[in-house]
Amino acid sequence: RGREGRIAVASTAKVAEGEVAPTQWIETPCWLMLTRTAAVPHLQRDLLSELPTPWSAMVSLKSLMDKPGATGLASLKMSLRKFAAIPDQCQALFTSLHDCEIQPPDGGNTEKDVSVYPVGGRSKITPARFSALDSEASPQFTVALADVQSAHAGRKRQRKAVDRTLAFLDSVRAEANDPTRRLFGAIVGGADVECRARSAQETACRPLAGFFIEGIDHGLTRMSRSTILDAVIPLLPDDKPRGVRCTGHPVEVLELIASGADLFDCAYPVMAAERGEALMFTFGGGGGDSGVHGLTKNSPSADVAAELHTALSICLWDSAFAADFTRLDSDTPYTRGYVHHLLLTHEMLATVALTAHNIAHYLAFFESIRQSIRRGDFDAHRADFLARYTAPAAQPH
Numbered sequence: 001r002g003r004e005g006r007i008a009v010a011s012t013a014k015v016a017e018g019e020v021a022p023t024q025w026i027e028t029p030c031w032l033m034l035t036r037t038a039a040v041p042h043l044q045r046d047l048l049s050e051l052p053t054p055w056s057a058m059v060s061l062k063s064l065m066d067k068p069g070a071t072g073l074a075s076l077k078m079s080l081r082k083f084a085a086i087p088d089q090c091q092a093l094f095t096s097l098h099d100c101e102i103q104p105p106d107g108g109n110t111e112k113d114v115s116v117y118p119v120g121g122r123s124k125i126t127p128a129r130f131s132a133l134d135s136e137a138s139p140q141f142t143v144a145l146a147d148v149q150s151a152h153a154g155r156k157r158q159r160k161a162v163d164r165t166l167a168f169l170d171s172v173r174a175e176a177n178d179p180t181r182r183l184f185g186a187i188v189g190g191a192d193v194e195c196r197a198r199s200a201q202e203t204a205c206r207p208l209a210g211f212f213i214e215g216i217d218h219g220l221t222r223m224s225r226s227t228i229l230d231a232v233i234p235l236l237p238d239d240k241p242r243g244v245r246c247t248g249h250p251v252e253v254l255e256l257i258a259s260g261a262d263l264f265d266c267a268y269p270v271m272a273a274e275r276g277e278a279l280m281f282t283f284g285g286g287g288g289d290s291g292v293h294g295l296t297k298n299s300p301s302a303d304v305a306a307e308l309h310t311a312l313s314i315c316l317w318d319s320a321f322a323a324d325f326t327r328l329d330s331d332t333p334y335t336r337g338y339v340h341h342l343l344l345t346h347e348m349l350a351t352v353a354l355t356a357h358n359i360a361h362y363l364a365f366f367e368s369i370r371q372s373i374r375r376g377d378f379d380a381h382r383a384d385f386l387a388r389y390t391a392p393a394a395q396p397h
Helices: 045-049 061-065 072-076 127-137 155-175 193-204 222-235 250-259 268-274 302-308 336-344 348-375 378-389
Strands: 005-010 023-028 030-033 055-060 090-096 114-116 123-125 141-143 183-187 210-213 242-245 263-265 277-279 313-315
Touching (some): 072 127, 090 127, 123 127, 155 183, 155 193, 193 210, 210 263, 222 250, 250 378, 268 277, 336 348, 348 378
Parallel strands (some): 030 263, 090 141, 141 183, 183 210, 210 242
Antiparallel strands (some): 005 023, 114 123, 277 313
């Protein structure tokens, strides 16, 4: 239940002329860090350099159409890493046309192109234009162009989406540089199990680096998502990574890992920080040092301490934390009370501090999961996590 793996990627470190860059290994399961306009939200390069390593990131090609533009990187004569100030600690950049925060609207796609809606308005992306954008970005891995429809679309439309996605994949493969090592095929089909299975079977026949299961982050119930994964995962090769775009809720992540997912494109820790929340949960004794086993003597009340023991996060807008001098974690000087003050005064440092904490905590969560899988006790720790943090009525759907 749950599987550990590794993805080979060439090092981004500079090497002497004539030398070959050493191979790095991305350990899975892993989170693909959220980016907006190719940059990690709220964190500058120096703070990113202090985050736990290794980590990888997902970049939306749609965002490159806003800044610096469809051909901007080439004219600026700089790499995507340099443009977005992404440090060498980032092992790999993944790209996709869509992002995990915005559900692609139904309609607008044709057999020739996929419609996206950047700041400038609707833009039609053909396989040729997609390949041009991807070539400019030069990521280590890219998710192929896909006709992604919501779960509400009917079977006829989902069948059409599967056909178009396979045609887009073949077109992109024909223009891609080394598709066997860097191109991920998209699995589509909405909530239709038959369409999902056909998409998985036919995509698996192509020589690809891996697979990305699209469209399970919006409009699907928990049961429907489980049914789809049970139908799709067995049809995909065991030796290739499988990515998913999801909400990133810890319970959902553990369920997806138990189903066989390896890579996770989600915005959960960043969106929590933007709500003023600090992640607090632990998994298998790990998952970040956030004082989650109760508050210190400086904390406001024992009632809050009892509540924190079963809380995934705490909202530091709450006045209960005004005089709480517990640090967010062992690596930060900021206390809960200070961040509460920053939030009330609308200081941007509040979001910066919470984002740095939440991202480090979320990366540690995935490291704890990998260690648990190695030890063979993932199922036991997953059951303990669900018992501690999830009320039956509050489980995500």
